[in-house]
Amino acid sequence: MLVTDSLLLDYKRCQRRAYLNTHGSSEERRPERDFLLKLRQESQRHIQEVLEEQFPHYREPETPTYLGQERAQETKTLMAQGVDCIYRGCLYHSLPVNLHTDNNGHLPMLELLGHPHLLVKVPGESRWGPWQYRPVSIQLGRRPKPEYKILAAFYAQLLAVHQGPLPRWVEIILRRGNSYSVDLLEWLPRFHQTLADCVQTLIHQREPEVFISRQRCNLCHWYDHCYAIAQEQQHLSLVPGVTPSRYESLQMVGVLTIDSLARLQTQQVAELMGTAIAEQLQQQALALVEKRAMAKEKKVYPLPRSPVELYFDIEAEPERNLDYLLGVVVVDHGQKTEKFYGFMAKDPEEEGLIWQEFVQLIQTYPNAPIYHFSEYERETIKRLGKLYGTPPKVREKILEQCFDLHHYVVNHVICPVESYSLKSLASWLGFQWRDAQASGDQSVCWYDNWLTTGDRQFLELILRYNEDDCRATWILKDWLTKFFAGPA
Template sequence: MVITAENFFQYSKCPRWLYLELHGDSRQKTSPSDFLLRLKKDSLYFEQQVLKTIPCCVPQYEPGNYYQGMEKTLALMQQGVDWIAHGVLFTNNFLGIPDLLEKVPGNSLFGTYHYRPVEIKSGRTRRKIYLLQTIFYVHILEIIQGRLPDHMGLILSDRRQRLIPVRENYPYFQQVLQEIEAIFQGQEVSPFISSACQNCPWERTCVAEAWEREDISLIPGLSRQAKERLKNQGIIRISQLAHLSTRALRWFQQGSRGLSKRIKLQAQALASSQTIQMKRFFLPEKKVEIFLDIESEYQRGIIYLIGVLVCQDGQEEYRCFVAKDPIEECRIWQEFLAFMAQWEDDFIVYHYHTYEPMVLKKLQVKYGGEEDLLQHILGNMADIHKFIKDHLVIPTRSYSLKEIAKWLGFSWSNHKANAHQSMLWYSLWLETAQQQYLDWAIEYNRDDCLATKVVKEWLINKVS
């Protein structure tokens, strides 16, 4: 049994991920998406760029020979080298390769100095997984040098090192380490289905198993803690939860009566495979219907595509405003406003969830524009997601556009398409100028607009 930093990453994402990595059938594991591979590549490139600015020594050893790597690293530590890059820490069944080891004052087995780990991450903010992995290196260092460092270092996207106190974070690490060791020994972890599953290579395995078990984690809104409390009382199936009193469920969920009632109705909808209508509703309809979807790029923080599907007099037309270069974000905002200015009062803009109106407000602050026009647009917007959540309970495991539209029979043109993949296509377009990448991003946006229309029309049929 050798525990690595990768195990802490897997555990922090989902304990079930770690369990399946150790005890699952590897044939059922899917390959990482193009987007995740790109993230890893970008992260490695960022790390390499930072390391170029630091005068560090790198232990030389045969790839995979971690015993030799540990010997070479230990020799550098005994010499008192100021910075060690990718040193190997291998002892007591723990294997870690921190980005950097920094020499700092303070007695240890090496003398009047000791080492602390410094991790390089391309993220903008400190995350739990960063802390866990870095404290893991701290833990191994204590064994090797006979001293626990006071601080650990974290270099983020601004390339500035942050010193993080070790002792205040150490108890949490020790708790996680105990749980990881138990999973290594075979302690089973049951599936917990959530939106985070989409980036896990075991998603298909867990979802299939959850449906087979009729697992209560398939219920949207049910917290992991509530699931554990229910499990401890022998309530593990959706059908059991469907018959639980709202009062009892409120105790398990420790939420409001409304939330508990919603979860019970969700269990009933899933158990019966039927949609439940909680109250009557009327969806606004106008002569001109516009379905809006917006795409953004995470690294540069820009809006690169505003797409609209316009339906009028039985005809529909898709139109998109595309920033072929990041500096064109202002242009597409202005073009979108000019396009919207042509409509009178008899129009409505359908969108799915809160992202679109939020982006419009941000673009207004960033670039300006006619305030009355923006308020006119916002005043004629209707959130399809909110209508569904306020009035209906649907037998799906989430209320995302993809989940509901697919449940209704809609399919995207490209089976790989999702928001992350679209970001990658846009980045590849900027790097290569190959039109196909931009075309795929536009096609995905158009399909999102069409999917929103499909869900809206289904809602209208429910009303009638």
Template sequence: MDFNGDLSLKVDVHPLVKLLWESGVQYEAKVIESYQRDHSEKSFRAIDPEKPASEALAKETLKAMQDGIDIIYQGVLISGNKLGRPDLLLKTPGSSSLGAHHYYPMDIKLTRIDATWDDGNEKVPIEQFWQIYFYGELLEHVQGKRPEKGYIYKTKSRILPIPLYKAPKNYEWSVNQLENYLQGNAFGAEPTINSNCGLCDWKDSCRSWADEKQDISLVYYVGQAMKLGLNQLGIRSIEDLAAQDPDYLTRKVIELKNQGFFWNAMPADLPAKSVVRAKIHLSKKPVIHNPITFPDAEKEIHYDIEDDPTQDFVYLHGALLIEKGKEPKYYAFFAEHRDEERTITEHLFDFFNQHPDATVYHYSDYEKTTLKRLISKHQLDSTSYERLFGKNGTAIDLYKIVTENTDWPLTSYGVKAICKFLGFQWDASDAGGAASIVWMNEYLSGHTSMKEKILRYNEDDCRATSFLKNELIKMQNHTNDV
């Protein structure tokens, strides 16, 4: 988009993206300092990290490689129209055009591991896998030998090997697409609206295009892989999708899966569900497919977490206690400092134990998985967790209720998208998990007024889950009346 799009349509860079840039630079500097200290016996050369990549720096990098420098920081690799700048190039034995040695790439990543490629011990996002593989291709051109592995540096104890002998899924297609964009051949290149759009500079431009075209990616769960497959069948708009016979579409999707489209683990009923969702999208009215019931409890707790995954830091557990005949009361277990994460989690479990008869509600699996990680991280007692979130836990995930029993004329089934559709409003106009992370970092930097904003946002999140639960009951009652 930066090469072929109308730059006037870009929005300002999101504050969280700026924060991630700054945090990444600071973390990388600390890692490099530590890495040099731990390998002080090895030669080290930095290739002008402050300067942008260029042919001159690529020549300087090649000279360092030919000289056999053990550790090369911010080297520049160029092959034709492809350019890469791995954080580290590390020398290892093995013949190449350089002599009796060659290099493998290592990139430093700040974010917590969370995603899609598994080496048996750890997981890394597929985009990071692509990046290391790309460096491997460049090294093959520069040194005449492709390294067997590259690495992603998370911490000293978590340096993850990435195999470079086989291209990861969709890598070649993605590279070809990028080359087409750079050459100005953007014909047929279309955005796919998904959950990653929120932090992108081009989100408004892409959303306007999708709304104008009524693109099928506006239908919930129609991501890039499904969109590409449906496009092969001539299905491009929501109306196209809504007009399909579900059984016929399911058969055609199976045929295309055998040709490499879609993805192996795609749910068998997704094509038929997508037809239904397209019709609901056009109707602009949500639908309840199955009866929804909730416990008639004297107490309810609506629970929500705020955390910064880039720092592996949970800074707030929020809980809205609702008792029949009383005004709802919000409780905030807030970490004033990073070392209070354990304490606030213990206080949360104490709070749950003080209300053992309360029905606990949350939205999505995130609270459950985060609490499980905190228990392991801080060696906490898991009794309360098991009672609420364990295999037979009593906590109710409203996201599961929504996705299993309802459909909405929305692209996202997130709590904010649904509650805003139903009329709920957050106090802050820029409310969101990303904004909360920025506010917390500002608070830790001395801007104490940010605490009130963080707590207010979290309280609104808790109230939103209560609001949604009540709206689902109203919708259910209306369905029963009809």
């Protein structure tokens, strides 16, 4: 049985993903999304930047990466020679698995294969001489996540098999060159436990339970497969607000499906998670079962009304700290007109220009509410206003016009949806995006494609998606107005 660092990383993030990668049917995998490819490209750029800045003189094994054991042997040879820095080396070790014997009475073998980004020579003692190596992981994240530390401990353990002593320390280099040292006294035991659990799961083919966590699961190539199972089971993870810890609490009192949660007497779980949370989860499940929305309060302050209303949405590239599209749909009820304005930065340097164009449009309608669907729009107005020297009074006036519909929804109404995203809410109301697969992540990929190729079709796709987001916000606002107005 082969356990690689990538498999262990999958297991640490999602046990089910590691299981399906090993035992699942390829027919049930969906193609990887463009955004994953973009993340890999960004990761490789980050690695190259670290190499150029900190480790310009490195050796790389010549053996192809798909020949794992042979590449590992070449890596050992390079370490024995005392090479200062080895890039994309390979570490391999095999040992018997003391779980069960096969039909011939033999213990199955566990093969461990790791690919540390760097192996760096440092002073010390090893079986090769007065030097040893420490592994260096180069990760795209901004903080040293537990899974990064598990992998670092994995590399340290494999390295110790070959050089003798454990490395004195293991380094993780994060985004922006931030460096982090891993405490092996703490993380080696955690690695061993994770490895043991992973091997038990995969050898005995214990399929982990489905748990849908959209933020974590959305990019996974097994998402459609797992989501179909969750729907068939009426799995509680489909209820907004059911976290893994709350799920365990609900299981303790025998609540296993959405329907059973909807019929729950809240006092059954109030002691475990508090009355307010228990009531919230029960009402959310009831809304899903009965397919109807419910007001959280009898009296709700009305949404602003105006002859002209603005619906605002942003497309942004976090990696570049860039807001490349500021989109607004202007709805003039008096004139019975509607128009979309898409202020697009065709080059990242144009961010300031589109900000000024946006401000000019907003100042044309000083009394119009600006509806948007997240706190991000407000924060962006603050950021761009300061960055490009917009007078404080102008910034404050624009912020006074802003109205966050997401905040309004989650505080005042329970909808029969599995997620309180704009796409989920507007889809429930019958709105359809013109490009079914469009998303914020895909928009970022389209923008990268535009910058790379200059093909205007990518700009058109982004503009169309952004306009649909603005119009979805409009649909949601109109429904909220009617819902709280009650019967005519």
